[in-house]
Amino acid sequence: LQHNPTLLATLRDAPPSGELLVSLLGRSRRIGEWIVRDPDLIARFGDPASLDEPFDADTVSAQVDHLLTRPDEPERVAAAIGRRLRRELVWTAVRELSGHADVEATTDHLTAVATTVLRAATRLATRDVADAGAAGSLRLAVIGLGRYGAGELSYASDLDLMAVFDPPEAREEALAAVE
Numbered sequence: 001l002q003h004n005p006t007l008l009a010t011l012r013d014a015p016p017s018g019e020l021l022v023s024l025l026g027r028s029r030r031i032g033e034w035i036v037r038d039p040d041l042i043a044r045f046g047d048p049a050s051l052d053e054p055f056d057a058d059t060v061s062a063q064v065d066h067l068l069t070r071p072d073e074p075e076r077v078a079a080a081i082g083r084r085l086r087r088e089l090v091w092t093a094v095r096e097l098s099g100h101a102d103v104e105a106t107t108d109h110l111t112a113v114a115t116t117v118l119r120a121a122t123r124l125a126t127r128d129v130a131d132a133g134a135a136g137s138l139r140l141a142v143i144g145l146g147r148y149g150a151g152e153l154s155y156a157s158d159l160d161l162m163a164v165f166d167p168p169e170a171r172e173e174a175l176a177a178v179e
Contacts, residue, residue, distance in 0.1 A: 010046045017045035020098060027097050030155070034090045038083070041090055051100040057112035060088050064120050074124045081120050088113055093155065110153040118142055118159070139166040 011018040021042060025032045035041055044050060067080050092109050095101040101109075126138060146160035147153050 010043050014046035016048060017042065020045050020094075024094060024097055028093065031090065031093055031097070034086060034093075038087060038090070041087060044091065045094070051095055051098055055092065055095075055101070055105060055109040055112075057109060057116070060085070060113065061116050061119075064116050068120060068123050074127060078121075078124055081117075085113055085117060089155075107152050107154065110155070110157070111148065111151045114148055114153055114159055118161070140164070 011021075021035075025035075063084060064081055067077060067084065070077050070080070072080075089110075092101070092106060092113070096103075096106045122140065122142060126140065141164045143149070143162045143164065144159070145162060147157045148159045148161060153159075
């Protein structure tokens with residue numbers, strides 16, 4: 001972090017952002033690890049009013065949808081989505097730890113981010129099927145269980161879920177067996 005010009009400019013131009021950064025680093029080791037991976041997030045600390053903005057899951061979802069339209073390899077698209085959603089998780093934690101978001105808003109937002117991840121992963125995983133024009137023939141259900149299913153995710157939650165699918169070939173074989 002010490003050689004990051006964005007960090008230095010933010011700390012120089014907006015001293016409260018330095019206080020917020022120190023407070024966050026003192027309260028959460030994981031936040032520090034995330035910030036080290038993406039130190040440009042600190043520039044957002046310079047605008048204290050942004051801490052009061054409510055979570056906007058629709059905007060995040062729209063941004064991920066836009067990333068999904070990129071013609072890159074699925075791995076590159078997934079990496080870009082991961083970076084965007086990691087930023088969202090950091091900002092969610094920043095707002096909560098600084099007292100600008102309550103527990104209910106935070107769990108709702110974490111659940112919405114997880115849903116966005118699952119939707120994106122499903123679209124990436126079925127991209128080849130959709131490109132072949134067979135998207136309508138693939139039946140897939142992703143069922144949330146546990147805290148995810150209840151909409152009560154925390155930062156330490158995992159996504160207990162079950163994916164059930166019926167590939168077109170299996171249906172064709174089952175129909176042929178019945179006839």
